Structure formats: C-alpha cells, structure tokens
Amino acid sequence: MINIKNFRKTFGSKLVHKDVSFYVREGECLGLVGGSGVGKSVILRSLIGLEKPDSGEIEIDGIQVHNLTEEEMVPLRQKVAYVFQGGALFDSMTVFENMAYPLREHFKLSDDEIQKKITDTLDELGLAGNEQNLPSQLSGGMQKRLGLARALMMNPKVILYDEPTAGLDPYNTKKIQDHILKLKKKGVTSILVTHDMPTALAVCDKMVYLLNGVVTSSVLTKDLYSNPNAEIMKFIEGDVA
Amino acid sequence: MSTYILGQWKKTYALFLFAGGIVNLSGQIIKETVRGKIYWKLLTEQIVIMGWKSLPLVIITALSTGMVMSLQYGLGLEKFGGKLYVPKLVAITILREMGPVFTALMIAARVGAGIASEIGSMTVTQQIDAIRALGTSPIKVIVIPRVLACLIALPLLVAVANLVGNAGGLYVGAAELKLDAHFYYQKVVTTVDFNDYLSGIFKTYFFALFITIPACYYGLSVKSGTKEVGQATTRAVVMSSILILVGDYFLSKLFWVLER
Ligand SMILES: Nc1ncnc2c1ncn2[C@@H]1O[C@H](COP(=O)(O)OP(=O)(O)O)[C@@H](O)[C@H]1O
Numbered sequence: 001m002i003n004i005k006n007f008r009k010t011f012g013s014k015l016v017h018k019d020v021s022f023y024v025r026e027g028e029c030l031g032l033v034g035g036s037g038v039g040k041s042v043i044l045r046s047l048i049g050l051e052k053p054d055s056g057e058i059e060i061d062g063i064q065v066h067n068l069t070e071e072e073m074v075p076l077r078q079k080v081a082y083v084f085q086g087g088a089l090f091d092s093m094t095v096f097e098n099m100a101y102p103l104r105e106h107f108k109l110s111d112d113e114i115q116k117k118i119t120d121t122l123d124e125l126g127l128a129g130n131e132q133n134l135p136s137q138l139s140g141g142m143q144k145r146l147g148l149a150r151a152l153m154m155n156p157k158v159i160l161y162d163e164p165t166a167g168l169d170p171y172n173t174k175k176i177q178d179h180i181l182k183l184k185k186k187g188v189t190s191i192l193v194t195h196d197m198p199t200a201l202a203v204c205d206k207m208v209y210l211l212n213g214v215v216t217s218s219v220l221t222k223d224l225y226s227n228p229n230a231e232i233m234k235f236i237e238g239d240v241a
Numbered sequence: 242m243s244t245y246i247l248g249q250w251k252k253t254y255a256l257f258l259f260a261g262g263i264v265n266l267s268g269q270i271i272k273e274t275v276r277g278k279i280y281w282k283l284l285t286e287q288i289v290i291m292g293w294k295s296l297p298l299v300i301i302t303a304l305s306t307g308m309v310m311s312l313q314y315g316l317g318l319e320k321f322g323g324k325l326y327v328p329k330l331v332a333i334t335i336l337r338e339m340g341p342v343f344t345a346l347m348i349a350a351r352v353g354a355g356i357a358s359e360i361g362s363m364t365v366t367q368q369i370d371a372i373r374a375l376g377t378s379p380i381k382v383i384v385i386p387r388v389l390a391c392l393i394a395l396p397l398l399v400a401v402a403n404l405v406g407n408a409g410g411l412y413v414g415a416a417e418l419k420l421d422a423h424f425y426y427q428k429v430v431t432t433v434d435f436n437d438y439l440s441g442i443f444k445t446y447f448f449a450l451f452i453t454i455p456a457c458y459y460g461l462s463v464k465s466g467t468k469e470v471g472q473a474t475t476r477a478v479v480m481s482s483i484l485i486l487v488g489d490y491f492l493s494k495l496f497w498v499l500e501r
Pocket residue numbers: 011016034035036037038039040041042043464
C-alpha cells in the first residue's frame with residue numbers, strides 16, 4: 001500500500017535522510033519512531049507531496065508520488081489524509097467551516113448532508129456543540145481532535161498521524177488512541193509518528209526506528225519484547241536519543 | 242570589503258529570486274484564474290476588507306491632498322495672476338497622478354501589509370500546508386481572491402479619491418483663494434477631459450497587481466518564525482511602494498504615447 005524506497009532528502013547542505021526504505025501493507029499501522037529532528041515529519045510530508053525527495057521512490061496505493069506535479073497530487077491527497085502535529089486549523093474559520101472546507105471542495109453534497117456528516121464526526125470525537133466556535137476558543141486537546149476530525153471528512157484510505165497525542169492529557173490521549181484503533185478496524189492504513197510508546201504499542205503492527213537518516217531497525221510490535229537487543233528498545237528505554 | 246561585496250551579492254541574488262518568484266506566481270495566478278472556479282464568497286469578503294474598510298483612509302488622504310494642492314497652486318500662481326488656472330491644474334494633477342498614486346500607496350501600506358502578514362502567519366502555522374494537504378490550492382483560495390479583489394476595489398477607491406480630492410480643492414479654492422465655487426466647478430467640468438480620468442484609472446489596474454502580488458509572494462515565502470512574518474510585511478510594503486512610484490512614471494509615459 002505504502003512503499004518508500006531509497007528516500008533521500010536534504011535541506012540546503014543539511015542531509016536529513018540518507019537512504020530510507022520501508023513499506024506498509026494495506027490495513028496495517030506502522031509506528032515511525034525516532035528522536036526529535038530525525039525527520040519523521042519530513043517523511044510524512046513527502047508522502048503527500050508537501051516536500052519533494054531529492055531521490056528515491058514513493059508509492060502509495062499504486063500512485064508514484066515522487067514524480068507528480070502539484071495538480072496531479074489532488075487525487076492522492078483525497079485518499080491520503082495528513083493529521084498535522086499542530087492541528088494546522090484555519091484560525092479565521094469556525095469549527096464548522098474548517099470541517100466543511102474539504103467537503104465543499106471535493107464532494108457535491110447538499111447543505112443538509114454536510115451538516116449531518118460534520119455533526120456526526122464531531123459527536124464521535126467528543127466535540128459536539130462547538131460548531132460555531134473558532135479553533136482558538138478550543139483547548140489544545142480539542143484542537144488536536146478537530147485536526148483529526150477535519151482529516152476524516154474525506155473518508156481517507158490512508159491516514160498519516162504526526163504526533164497525534166503529543167502534549168495531551170491521559171483523557172485526550174485515550175480518546176485519540178481509541179479513534180485510531182477504530183479507524184484501523186475499518187481498514188484504514190496508517191503511519192503513526194509518535195514518542196508516546198503506550199499508544200504506539202497499542203495501535204501499531206510494526207515499528208520502524210529512524211536514526212541519522214536511515215532505518216536502523218524494523219520490528220513487529222508483538223516481537224518487540226522478545227527481541228530486547230533491538231536498537232528500538234534502547235530508544236524506548238531512553239538509552240539513546 | 243569582502244563582506245560588503247558579499248552583502249551586495251546577496252541583495253542582488255534576493256532580487257533575482259524575487260523576480261523569478263513573481264513571474265512564477267503570476268503564471269500560476271493566470272493559469273488558475275483562467276480555468277477553475279472563482280470563489281465568490283472569498284472574493285466579496287476581500288472586496289469588503291480592501292475596499293469598503295479602506296474608504297475612510299482614502300477619503301482623508303484625498304481630501305488633504307486636494308486641499309493642500311489647491312492652496313499651493315493658489316499661492317504660487319497668484320503672483321502671476323494665474324489663480325484662475327487652479328481648478329484645472331488641481332483637477333488634472335489629481336485625476337492623472339495624485340489620486341491613483343496616493344491611494345495606491347495608502348492601500349499598499351494598509352492592504353499589502355495585511356496580506357503579507359496574514360499569509361505569512363498562515364504559512365508559519367502550517368495552514369497553507371493544510372490547504373495543499375486537503376487537495377486544494379493556496380493560489381486559488383488565498384492568492385486569487387486577494388488579487389481580484391484589489392483589481393476591483395482599487396479603481397473604485399481611486400474614483401472616490403478623485404471626487405473627494407477635487408471637492409477639497411474646490412473648498413480651499415472658495416474659502417481661501419476667494420474663487421467663486423460655481424466658477425471653480427464649471428472650470429473643472431469644462432477643462433478636464435475623459436482621457437485625464439482614464440489615464441489615472443488605467444494605472445490602478447497595474448497598481449493593484451503591484452500591491453497584491455508582492456504581498457502574496459513575500460507572505461508565501463515565509464518559512465518559519467514570527468520574525469520572518471515581520472520582515473515579509475516590511476518587504477511587501479517597500480517593494481509595492483517602489484513599484485508603484487517607478488511604475489507610475491512608465492505608465493504615465495505609456496499613456497502619453499497612446500493618447501497621441
Ligand atoms: N523546510 C525546511 N527547511 C529546512 N530544514 C528543514 C525543513 N523542514 C525540516 N527541516 C529540518 O529537517 C530536520 C527534520 O525535521 P522534522 O521532520 O520536523 O523532524 P521530526 O522528526 O522531529 O519530525 C530538522 O532538523 C529540521 O530542521
């Protein structure tokens with residue numbers, strides 16, 4: 001479903017990714033872990049074409065992402081949702097307008113249908129009644145849930161979560177975690193970038209550990225503790241950055 | 242010395258980058274305006290923000306310009322007994338130059354700065370990325386409504402400025418220069434021709450582009466940090482003002498050639 005091969009990316013003289021390869025099968029959830037600044041967000045951004053790789057191949061659901069133009073990305077971006085770390089909510093629009101935006105752009109729905117879809121999703125994520133608020137009036141946890149809610153409007157086949165639980169209290173963490181699991185049950189393929197190991201252990205099928213621009217280890221979550229020498233364990237235990 | 246050269250080189254490089262970026266952005270704007278839908282709601286919203294809300298500023302600017310011009314021409318020409326030419330001179334200067342240029346400069350300061358800082362902040366908070374990630378185009382939803390809105394609002398604002406400026410001229414003419422108000426009015430109406438008016442309005446379409454395109458470009462060029470937003474805003478206003486002032490000369494000359 002998702003396949004990255006020999007991905008390389010530099011910013012100016014700074015080499016962020018030397019040679020990164022991994023794949024995710026349909027319906028799987030991959031945990032992408034690594035210290036801050038190793039380039040996890042850069043990988044997610046490249047998957048939906050917000051960054052261009054210097055070289056290497058990216059394929060999602062049969063689409064060769066790396067050689068698409070900005071316009072050709074549109075069908076891809078309707079299938080693949082990116083849940084931004086900071087929410088990236090439109091701060092001049094209400095919660096309702098934030099959610100309606102992708103719907104109005106890509107679907108021909110009546111106002112009633114839009115209203116219903118938004119109310120249902122807000123309900124599910126515990127945001128009911130906030131339709132007319134501005135994002136700045138919501139708490140941090142609610143903003144993150146709204147970011148997820150907006151991404152869900154397009155019924156994506158693939159979801160890329162960028163630290164969806166970072167900085168959240170246990171209640172909000174649990175809510176997001178539950179929702180990720182629920183989507184996974186529905187067959188959504190996903191990549192989860194996170195430092196939050198309990199969440200990663202709960203939802204990921206396998207994990208890939210990034211260090212110095214390469215994948216240093218890749219393990220199935222269920223084998224993690226029977227394979228204590230893995231680099232990834234050191235990261236989890238806090239022995240390496 | 243070498244740091245000086247390096248500094249100059251960097252400035253030249255930045256200028257080329259700007260020129261390239263502007264050409265590229267303009268190309269995208271044209272491409273996406275020609276095909277694809279226009280966002281009427283966003284467009285009207287921007288027209289209100291740029292046009293309607295700028296009205297007080299434009300009126301004050303035009304009124305004081307008209308009044309002070311009438312006064313200075315009056316004082317200057319009085320010595321030669323040329324006070325009777327004040328209405329014509331004030332009217333033509335306003336219609337051809339002061340109305341369009343001063344209005345455009347004020348709009349560059351108010352609207353250009355607003356656009357650059359708004360888009361810059363949207364870039365920093367990843368809202369521009371979000372627009373792209375949701376399969377939509379920032380050019381279409383952010384840039385084009387602003388460019389079109391300014392193309393529509395600026396000529397209207399200048400039309401108002403022209404009227405108000407002349408009214409200011411008339412008031413000073415009557416109150417200070419002791420010209421008969423009716424005479425002043427008649428003089429303006431009979432000596433000004435339609436080309437004077439057109440020459441001014443013709444420029445405003447260019448000025449609208451000089452204001453909005455650099456503002457959008459600098460806003461979109463912000464990478465990270467609020468400091469860059471401030472710089473983008475300053476650069477947008479400086480660049481627009483220079484383009485307006487320098488462009489004005491060439492546009493006046495162009496119209497002058499066309500008129501003959
Ligand atoms: N647009 C950019 N320009 C320059 N450097 C960038 C850019 N985006 C990311 N980087 C650099 O790439 C590295 C990886 O960033 P990021 O992917 O955000 O890390 P993280 O793993 O914490 O998500 C960082 O050192 C960052 O400075």
